[in-house]
Amino acid sequence: MSDDLRIKEIGMERSRVEGALKVTGRAPYAMEHGAGHGVQEPLHAFLVGSTVSRGRVLAVHADEVRGSEDVVAVLDHTNAPRLADTDDEEYAVLQDDEVHFRGQVVALVLATTSEAAREGARRVRVEYAAEPGEHVFDEDSEGDEPEKLNAGLPPSGSTGEPDLALASATHVLDETYRTPYMHNNPMEPHATTALWDLGPDGAELRCFDSTQAAHSVRSTLARLFGIEAGRVHVEASHVGGGFGSKGLPHAHNVVAVLAARSQPGRWVRLAVTRQQMFALTGYRTATISRFRLGAGPDGVLGVISHDVVEQTSRCKEFAEQTVAPTRHVYAAPNRRTSTRLVRLDVAVPSWMRAPGEMPGSFAQEAAMDELADLVGLDPIELRRRNEPEADPETGKSFGDRRLLECFDRGAERFGWSERGPARSRLEGDWYVGLGTAASVYPAYTQPGNQARVLAEPGGYRVEIGAVDIGTGARTVLRQIAADALDVDLDAIDLRLGSSDLPIASVAGGSSGTSSWGWAIVAASRTFRAQHGTSPEPGDESVAGPPKKPVDEDYALHSFGAQFVEARVNRFTGEVRVPRMLGVFSVGRVVNPKLARSQLVGGMTMGLSTALFEESWRDPRFGHVVTDDLATYHVATHADVRDIEAAWLDESDHRANPMGLRGIGEIGITGAGAAVASAVTNATGVRQRSIPVTPDKALGWE
Amino acid sequence: MPRISLTVDGSPVSGDVDVRATLLDALRERFDVTTPKKGCDHGQCGACTVLLDGRRHLTCLSLAVAHDGAEVVTAAGLGEGDELHPVAQAFLDHDGLQCGYCTPGQVCSAVGMLAEADGTPSHATDDLEAETELTDEEIRERMSGNLCRCGAYPGILAAIKEVAR
Ligand code: FES
Ligand code: FES
Numbered sequence: 001m002s003d004d005l006r007i008k009e010i011g012m013e014r015s016r017v018e019g020a021l022k023v024t025g026r027a028p029y030a031m032e033h034g035a036g037h038g039v040q041e042p043l044h045a046f047l048v049g050s051t052v053s054r055g056r057v058l059a060v061h062a063d064e065v066r067g068s069e070d071v072v073a074v075l076d077h078t079n080a081p082r083l084a085d086t087d088d089e090e091y092a093v094l095q096d097d098e099v100h101f102r103g104q105v106v107a108l109v110l111a112t113t114s115e116a117a118r119e120g121a122r123r124v125r126v127e128y129a130a131e132p133g134e135h136v137f138d139e140d141s142e143g144d145e146p147e148k149l150n151a152g153l154p155p156s157g158s159t160g161e162p163d164l165a166l167a168s169a170t171h172v173l174d175e176t177y178r179t180p181y182m183h184n185n186p187m188e189p190h191a192t193t194a195l196w197d198l199g200p201d202g203a204e205l206r207c208f209d210s211t212q213a214a215h216s217v218r219s220t221l222a223r224l225f226g227i228e229a230g231r232v233h234v235e236a237s238h239v240g241g242g243f244g245s246k247g248l249p250h251a252h253n254v255v256a257v258l259a260a261r262s263q264p265g266r267w268v269r270l271a272v273t274r275q276q277m278f279a280l281t282g283y284r285t286a287t288i289s290r291f292r293l294g295a296g297p298d299g300v301l302g303v304i305s306h307d308v309v310e311q312t313s314r315c316k317e318f319a320e321q322t323v324a325p326t327r328h329v330y331a332a333p334n335r336r337t338s339t340r341l342v343r344l345d346v347a348v349p350s351w352m353r354a355p356g357e358m359p360g361s362f363a364q365e366a367a368m369d370e371l372a373d374l375v376g377l378d379p380i381e382l383r384r385r386n387e388p389e390a391d392p393e394t395g396k397s398f399g400d401r402r403l404l405e406c407f408d409r410g411a412e413r414f415g416w417s418e419r420g421p422a423r424s425r426l427e428g429d430w431y432v433g434l435g436t437a438a439s440v441y442p443a444y445t446q447p448g449n450q451a452r453v454l455a456e457p458g459g460y461r462v463e464i465g466a467v468d469i470g471t472g473a474r475t476v477l478r479q480i481a482a483d484a485l486d487v488d489l490d491a492i493d494l495r496l497g498s499s500d501l502p503i504a505s506v507a508g509g510s511s512g513t514s515s516w517g518w519a520i521v522a523a524s525r526t527f528r529a530q531h532g533t534s535p536e537p538g539d540e541s542v543a544g545p546p547k548k549p550v551d552e553d554y555a556l557h558s559f560g561a562q563f564v565e566a567r568v569n570r571f572t573g574e575v576r577v578p579r580m581l582g583v584f585s586v587g588r589v590v591n592p593k594l595a596r597s598q599l600v601g602g603m604t605m606g607l608s609t610a611l612f613e614e615s616w617r618d619p620r621f622g623h624v625v626t627d628d629l630a631t632y633h634v635a636t637h638a639d640v641r642d643i644e645a646a647w648l649d650e651s652d653h654r655a656n657p658m659g660l661r662g663i664g665e666i667g668i669t670g671a672g673a674a675v676a677s678a679v680t681n682a683t684g685v686r687q688r689s690i691p692v693t694p695d696k697a698l699g700w701e
Numbered sequence: 702m703p704r705i706s707l708t709v710d711g712s713p714v715s716g717d718v719d720v721r722a723t724l725l726d727a728l729r730e731r732f733d734v735t736t737p738k739k740g741c742d743h744g745q746c747g748a749c750t751v752l753l754d755g756r757r758h759l760t761c762l763s764l765a766v767a768h769d770g771a772e773v774v775t776a777a778g779l780g781e782g783d784e785l786h787p788v789a790q791a792f793l794d795h796d797g798l799q800c801g802y803c804t805p806g807q808v809c810s811a812v813g814m815l816a817e818a819d820g821t822p823s824h825a826t827d828d829l830e831a832e833t834e835l836t837d838e839e840i841r842e843r844m845s846g847n848l849c850r851c852g853a854y855p856g857i858l859a860a861i862k863e864v865a866r
Contacts, residue, residue, distance in 0.1 A: 015793055022801030023789040023808055025736030025776040032735035044730075114730055115719040187740045187748060187850045188802040240738070240802025241850050274741045470800025470851050597796045597853060604852030629745035629848060637841040638825075640854040 005521060005657045006486050009479040013593040017474045017494070018238070027238040030191040030210040031271050037208070039193060042267035043072055045259045046117035047252070047276060048107035048124050050099045053621045054133035054345040057097040060107050061125040070116035073262060074124060076107040081261040083254070084226030089315035090348045091224055093255045099128065100315035101347045102623040103279025105255050110268065133345030135622030137311040139176070139288060143340035146312075149321040150355050151509075155341075157327070157393075160334030162292075165303035169294025173371045177291060177363035178689035179672075181615035181624070182284040183277070183632060184352045186469075188240020190281050191271040192256035198264045205232045205257060211249070212242040213506035215465050218499040220249045221257055237497040239469040243605070244351030245282045246469065247508040252280055278627035282350025283615065285310045287322045289363035294334075299375040301332040301386050306363065311342040311349075318349045321356030325440050325669070326364050328557060329403075331388035346622040351508060353605060354665035357441055358672070365437035365673030366688060369680065373422075379436055379677065380407045380416070380561075391555035399554045399654045402585040403438060406561040406648065410436070410583040413646070414563040423684030430567040430576075435677025439560035439584065439670035443652070443661035446505035449519035450544040453481075453527040455535040459491035462523070465501035466516045471664060472594035473512055479590055480517040480658060484524035502542055510558075510662030513590060518545040518656045545656075554654050558661045560584035562603065562670045566678035573694025575611055575679060580643045580671075587652035587661035595663055599645035602667020607643070608635035609668070610675035610690050705769040709734050710778025718765045725749045727765035728773070736775035736805050740848070747847030750806035750813075751775050757813030759846075776805030779812060788812050791863045797856035803849045811861050814843045835865050 021027040033039045050057070060076040080094035093105050109120035145155050166172060193208040205227065211217045214234040222229040239246065256270040272280055292305040306326040312318050323337035352358075372379040384404055390397050411417070419434040426432070451464040462481040468474045478494040485492070495501060496516075505515050526543035527535070550556075565579040582603050589595045612633040615624045626632045645667065651659030676687035685699035705727070706715035714732045725742070728734040728751075737760050740748030744762040751760055752774040760773075779786035785793065788811050798804040815835075822829045825842035833839060840861050841854075849857065 016796070016798070018801070019793040019796075019798065020785060020789075022798055022804050023776065023785065023792045024780065025738070025805030025808075027801055028735065029738070029802065031739075032729070034733050034735075113719060113722075114726055115721040119721070185850055186802075187746065187800065187848065188738070189740070239800065241800040243850070271739070274743065274745075470798075470802075472799070593796050597799055597851075597856060600855055601799060601852035604854065605850075608852075628743055629741050630743070634848060634850060635852070635854075636845040636848060637854050637857070638845040640841075640852070643852075643855055 006483040009482040009489050010588065010590050010658060012479065012591065014475055014479060014591050016472060016594065017478060029188055029238050029240055030193055030208045031269055033193055033208045039267045042193065042269045043110045043112060043263060044114040044117040045256060045268055045270040046109050046121040047105050047255065048121045048126065049103040049276060049279060050106045051102065052099055052128045052130040053102040053135060055099050055128050055130040057099060057106055058127040058129050062107065065109060065120040065123050068120065070113050071109060071111045071120045073110045074107060075259060075262060080258050083224045085224050090251055091254050093251045094258060101313060101345055102621045103276065103347060105251055108255055108259055110259055110263065133622060135344055135346055135617065136619050137286060137342045137344060141309060141342040143309055143342035146317060146319040146339065146341045149319045149339060151321055153321045153324055155319065155339035156337055158336040162303050162305045162334045162336040165334035166292055166294045169302050170297045171295040171371065171374050173291065173293040173367060173374055175291055175367065175370060175688060177289045177366050179287045179359040179362055181286045181617065182352060182609060182613050183615050184243040184245035184282065185632065185634060186241030186243055186245060189272050189274055189277055190246060190250065190252050192253055193267060193269045194256045194260040195267045196260040196264045203227060203231065207234045209234050209236050209253065210239050210246055211236050212239065212246040212467055212469050212508055214467055214497065214499040215503050216506060217249050217253060221253065224254060225257060234499040235497060236467045239467055242469045243353045244355065244508060247351045247506050250281050274629060275627045278615065278624040279347045282348065284352035285312065285320050285349045287320065287359040289322065291363055291367035293367055293371050295371060295375060299377045299382050299385050301330060303334040304330060304332040305336040307338045309340045309342065311344050313346050313348040314343040316348045320359065322360040324356045325361040327393035328391055328555065329364065329438060329440050330386040331392055335392065344622060353668050354441060357665065357669050361440060361669040362672045362690060365670055366676050369673065369677040370686060380411060383407065383438060394555050396553060396555040399556055400650065400652050401559060402648055403559040406559060406583040406585055410561045410563050410581055414581045416563065419681065422681050429570050431570055431682040432565065432567050433678045433682025435564045435566065435674050435681055437562055437670040437673035437677055439562055439582065439666050441510055441558050441666040441669055443556035443558060443655050444509045444511040445518065445550050445656055446511050446515040447547060449504050449515045450502035450542055451519040451523035452502050452540060452542045453523045454540040455531065455537050457537050459493060460485055460487065461493045461495060462520060463495045463501045464504050464516050464519060465499050466496045466504040466512060467507045468496060469507050471507060471512060471598060472591060473507065475594060476513055476590040477516055477520060481520050481524065484521045510664040514656045514660055514662055517658050521657045551654050556655055556661060558584065558586045558666050560666055560670065562674040564674040564678040566675060566682050568679055568682045568697045573698040575692055575694065575697050577607055577675060578641045580607060582645045582667060584645065584647045584666060585650065586647055586663050586666065587650060587655055588659035589647055590658065590660060596645050598663050599667045600643050602665060603643055603645060603671050604635055604640055606668040606671020607675060610672040610692060612691050614691050703766050705765055707768065708772045710775055720766050722765045723761050724763045724765045724768055725760035728760060734775060736777040738802050738805060740803065747810060748803050748806040750809045750847065752809055752813055757810050776808045779808065786812065787864050788860065791860035792857065795856040795859040797853050797860040799851035799853055803847060807847045807849065807857055810844060810847045815865060
């Protein structure tokens, strides 16, 4: 990264470019494209979900529905268009009679109004040959070792002699830490508006989709429907959050296009209902982590061992990388990680904000908190004594690792020195405690991104097929483009949100700004090399970063330290969090105003998972019974008090030309453990699982 | 199908609506008014909040036919011409939004809440006799029907406080 990038717009507080559209409700989301966007008289689709978890569909009785007013069609596995590729069971919707989980799409009603579609779906009668399914995952589940974890990581690994080291350690901690099923629940339900257009030179597929990755929706649909990718056009101009659940296409994408395919020339709108989202759009698996730590008298770790059991759907494997943070945060000569995966007849899990890193760091940080107690050390001091010189997993340098600085800054700002022994502070009816935990997230840059720079009269149009799901991409990429082209912000017209723009990777893995920003920097440099500083309107260049963008010599990670004050009512066990502070080391911050929102948003979701979030399954069918926002509780205004995010002033030139490492996910990692640590300090009852409900807080569980 | 007429953001609209249609679906699908959002369809998230005859209202919880003649103001109709409403402007200034999907509901709810806070106590009010003051606690309590999964709550609070001042 030799060529220095101008740093002038980068680092400035800027309001969201599309902010005025959003505060007035005028920004169009996937279901909101009407005649103005060419969507005339759309048909409405409503899904029918299976009521058994395993078996076969014997018959779909829909004659009466077909004959009713306003209903246009009813699709099931006998009459839906055939896909070109049915290898992926999640995507092979309505292709055969097999049922893999309760809530799987078994039919769909298309009507001219949404009321008729919904009513029709209610009246479709499905007959099944049900088979007994397996739905329960708990400490008795065995599972097997998956080949790979998400992100391509190995499921297990071992260095040194972990068993011997445990046997000879002065302090041994051997405990189990749990995280529950969680659902992403972005505020905008997943939705697709699709048209199968029979043009004179063949079919074209057009979609307005609520996705984090327009290009991957395009390539997936092209493969499934057997048409060229160039004939698929996916637009996602505004997306109402995703948190991973819109990172990959899900069944609804396919079924919406099946419906459109069955009615060529007519637009079809499909929105997944909030309840259906709990079965169809991914979720985070529950995890059970056995943590064994062995330390010397001074608290210096000799061994870290982490054995995870988690679950997936029998019809499609997704293995959360819960062991990932264990490999990179603390030093110990002897180490072991292992993962076992239990396959059940349940919905397909997928990405949720910081997959693996979030539940894994909960387990590790809660274990470190507990070890600090065992050894009799301050939790920050314990971490200081176990700070590694290099990445424990690979031996590579971290480049910049400033975790301890985050702890020290945070401790001072938060008033950590006021923390007393467990259950030592009672104010009125409330026990008060302070807690802390480390945050960690790898710095990813995705390969294969491209951007286009086009000279226009008076400025530049900069295009990339990325998606702004609320991260602020529209705003920060514009700032990066201004610096890359060395022009004023006003001279940049930044376009994104469509698969017709140059290829871009997913808004996920905290990799958006680094990957897309780098492509914009590369395209700008190419543009200047090809067209100079006074180009003619119409001059353009398309380019991307080098093939292997990441510097393989380093183990680049972001770090942070979170601090929480918890108050627990001594009679009711109600937990309140009046103060929360995160200090992060994330490389350069492009736009402090929007970065603060991202980090605070991540911490807020972390607080929410720490106190409330848990999807409850019916053991008989494996579906989620808390399948709405009244029973799956997410943090509200009243739950969120003083949440503050701060960061170190830095730039990581090893990561990318902008010097940034991504901020979308680190805020949720460590937040749960910091809350658990604070509640433990308040009540003296050790917290080893989230959510920390009132019964657990007071130890009545 | 019965015919209803509404005033939406100052303009009259009318048309036939299904008796089963919620006010939210009638606005979004029949009258092409997509400013109120659908987050849950069950009165649990607040994304569909509008001002109905001056008070905040969850449009997914009411039937369109029950509101013939009503005056609906959505987030798009709050400002004067091209000027943003002060609450909307404050949301922008304090970055009280990320994905923006909850935002029109939050903005309408905030405007309605400020008008309601006329001394009526809430769950967060300590002294039921005294004049209620719009403390942080009161604002959070009164806004808790509007969920924001992006976690823009601190920015929203700051925005409302600025306007309330
Ligand atoms: S859509 Fe009306 S409250 Fe959620
Ligand atoms: S801004 Fe995304 S849900 Fe509130």
